[in-house]
Amino acid sequence: MDAPSLLDQPVTLAEILDQDSLQRVCMTFARVYRTGLSVLDTRGHMLVDIPAEHALCRRVRALPQGADICSTVADELAELTRIEDTGDFEENSSPFIDPVGGDPQSVLTSHHCICGLSYEVLPIEQQGVVLGRLVYGPYRRAGTDALDARLAERTGAAAAEGLAAAEAELLKMPEQSAEDAAHAVRSIGEVLSVIVQTGYARHLTSQIHIAAIQDAYNELQEKNRRLNDSLDKLKELDKLKSNFLATVSHELRTPLTSVIGYSEMLLEGLAGKLNKEQRDYVQTIMDKGDQLLGIISEILDISKIESGAxxxxxxxxxxxxxxxxxxxxxxxxxxxxxxxxxxxxxxxxxxxxxxxxxxxxxxxxxxxxxxxxxxxxxxxxxxxxxxxxxxxxxxxxxxxxxxxxxxxxxxxxxxxxxxxxxxxxxxxxxxxxxxxxxxxxxxxxxxxxxxxxxxxxxxxxxxxxxxxxxxxxxxxxxxxxxxxxxxxx
Ligand SMILES: Nc1ncnc2c1ncn2[C@@H]1O[C@H](COP(=O)(O)OP(=O)(O)OP(=O)(O)O)[C@@H](O)[C@H]1O
Ligand SMILES: [Mg+2]
CATH class of the missing domain: 3.30.565.10 (Histidine kinase-like ATPase, C-terminal domain)
Known part of the structure; x- marks a missing residue:
């Protein structure tokens, strides 16, 4: 089966975004809009978390069970951005505010927390695929003049004093209309979308490089394997050649020694006196025999050397x-x-x-x-x-x-x-x-x-x-x- 094209391979936000740059950009927006900002991927992992340090939040945290309440809100926010596994995004959301695109998941949604504060959640997309969410808030939505009734239910009567102080802080918070908040979050979303596009392009380029290098490496491995096979065969052949040379030279040397020996005996007259012409002929036989013996000895030497002996x-x-x-x-x-x-x-x-x-x-x-x-x-x-x-x-x-x-x-x-x-x-x-x-x-x-x-x-x-x-x-x-x-x- 063919490997899926690089374009079809799933990516995560963490893979394509440079988290330091993302953190810096979000920090700037959080300061400008005086709000908290977070970016989460589809598994609910927080890539950026810039909390809003409102006095109200501190008051709520100081209430009985306040710390638990705050962390539950944070968990729920993470949960509603998590679309993997549950696929259930609608559960906690309020009605649509401003649809952006045909996909019902590609919309801005609003959420109110137990304190009465609001959050805007915007999907972060790459080519129609949701890779994560941008969470804007908490902020005080225009018209919110009281704490959410659920807070008093949770904290109990003993918290009355603390609740009053918290409500006083709520009323001190600047108000922001739902439209302004939506506008702000969409502006931030547009900047993030450019960062995501650039990151994705860079990610794709590096993946292509890696794939090309991997291919080249595989090819090299294959060539290496073939070369090694050839080398083994050549070594085997070389060994055969050396053995052959050694055997042949050895076998040639014995009769040649006799040829030289008998020529010497003839020259010395052991088989009768030779005339001048006969002596010259026998001398030539002996010289050439010596020469041949020299060559054979060299071949024997080299084949011994090559066989490591x-x-x-x-x-x-x-x-x-x-x-x-x-x-x-x-x-x-x-x-x-x-x-x-x-x-x-x-x-x-x-x-x-x-x-x-x-x-x-x-x-x-x-x-x-x-x-x-x-x-x-x-x-x-x-x-x-x-x-x-x-x-x-x-x-x-x-x-x-x-x-x-x-x-x-x-x-x-x-x-x-x-x-x-x-x-x-x-x-x-x-x-x-x-x-x-x-x-x-x-x-x-x-x-x-x-x-x-x-x-x-x-x-x-x-x-x-x-x-x-x-x-x-x-x-x-x-x-x-x-x-x-x-x-x-
Ligand atoms: N003193 C030298 N002057 C010039 N060329 C040389 C000299 N010694 C070696 N060579 C060159 O190097 C080559 C290899 O030398 P080598 O001794 O291995 O072989 P060879 O003399 O040709 O044959 P063999 O020694 O096996 O009888 C020679 O053929 C020759 O071309
Ligand atoms: Mg020589």
Whole structure:
């Protein structure tokens, strides 16, 4: 079923009126007309109550049962404005004075109280629906020269003196004709009607806003739910992909190791002497096999990382020594391209606690990139230096080690300096690209560095030539990452 239109939804006076402004407006009118004024909603709730402080009222209140009489009058007034539940509005009212509109409820009615004072009651409407009543009074209607006989009946003979004093006060009150009172209450009613209209318009606007926001919110919730579903599916697919890659790489590695092993045996002449051409062929088989093994190892590493299976086996690592070992291992590649590969450790480089093989892999990947992306005759330099870094869970920079791999190569465009650390991202991914590789090396570096609680980034090289990769590692990895420690003596 459709929700009812906002225009059809019931409203209460309290919802659409600003009570402070209403109070101020009524106060002004009460002063001008020297009368009491109240505004009640259809449930009899008083929104504004400005009592008339006539001396007569005080006298009546002082009579035996006077306080009860006054509060009963107030209750009855509230009751006759209450149209919800009873729907009985006519009971206490005197005849119509001045009809305003065709609806018999939309009229001004007069009421006399037990003291002989009068009240005028005017409905407050919004688009033909009565939302409440305005009560004007009590006032002394012209021609009222005595207290109502019911008062003497109620208070008894002992109250004679008090009644006389009350009557004297009644006679001192200014008189007001029924027409003047009707005119006054209708004028106030007109002002209230403008306030109600404005309040209703404002209320409607805010309701429309709320409904629009609610709709937008619901829509967003629905989109969010769909996005979450898609995310779950993607995660599931990603997991499947990682498992698949891990299995395939693992299965490929075993036969490939045999291919490389047998090629090596052939080259060493274990199956007889090879001629020059045969040796060249077997050498190519071995080189390509090595290359393939490198790719397979990377895929295995990344799928292990993605499945969250990376563990740090930590031990003390002398960074300067590690730098020398890795540089030495890369020397043949650098020589092939006539690249000057140098390295140095600055004084004061501390020893760190790290996973040695992963730290080695970090340096190897960075150096092999530097050599790969530097044209023949260029230079590559690796530097280890003491540093300070903000690592996980620390607010103050802590001591650590900085590794810089500087090359004079093709450089990394500024726009992709973050993207190159994503798996499979390569700046040149065209089929005609010059450089081999799968685009996994830096992703592995980043995962390994972050597993140690460190940071890695790339900057332009010195004088805007080539690039500089910077790795910062803390003295020890965050405790939660380490699964096992073993000391090396
Ligand atoms: N020293 C560098 N100079 C210029 N570009 C680089 C350098 N290092 C990395 N890049 C760019 O970042 C990309 C990603 O590097 P990454 O090491 O992840 O992959 P790759 O070297 O292409 O392949 P893989 O390392 O998996 O064999 C490279 O393809 C290259 O475009
Ligand atoms: Mg690489």
């Amino acid at each position: 990376v563990q740090l086996l930590t031990e003390p690592v002398n960074v300067g020594e590690l730098l020398t070992q890795v540089s030495d291992a890369m020397m043949p590649q650098a020589r092939r391209k006539k690249i000057a590969l140098t390295h140095r450790a600055e004084p004061g480089v501390p020893s760190i606690v790290a996973d040695r093989s992963k730290a080695r892999q970090i340096l190897l990947n960075l150096l092999s990139n530097a050599i790969k992306f530097t044209p023949d005759g260029g230079h590559v330099e690796a530097i280890a230096a003491p540093t300070k870094l903000l690592s996980e869970g620390t607010a103050i920079p802590q001591a650590g080690v900085e590794l810089r791999v500087i090359d004079s190569g093709v450089g990394v465009p500024e726009a992709v300096r973050e993207r190159i650390f994503e798996a499979f991202y390569q700046v040149d991914n065209s089929s005609t690209r010059l450089f081999g590789g799968t685009g996994l090396g830096l992703s592995i570096v980043k995962h390994f560095v972050e597993a140690h609680g460190g940071q890695v980034w790339v900057e332009a090289g010195p004088d805007d030539e080539g690039s500089t990769f910077v790795v910062r590692l803390p003295l020890r990895p965050p405790a939660g990452r380490v699964v096992q420690r073993h000391m090396v003596g």
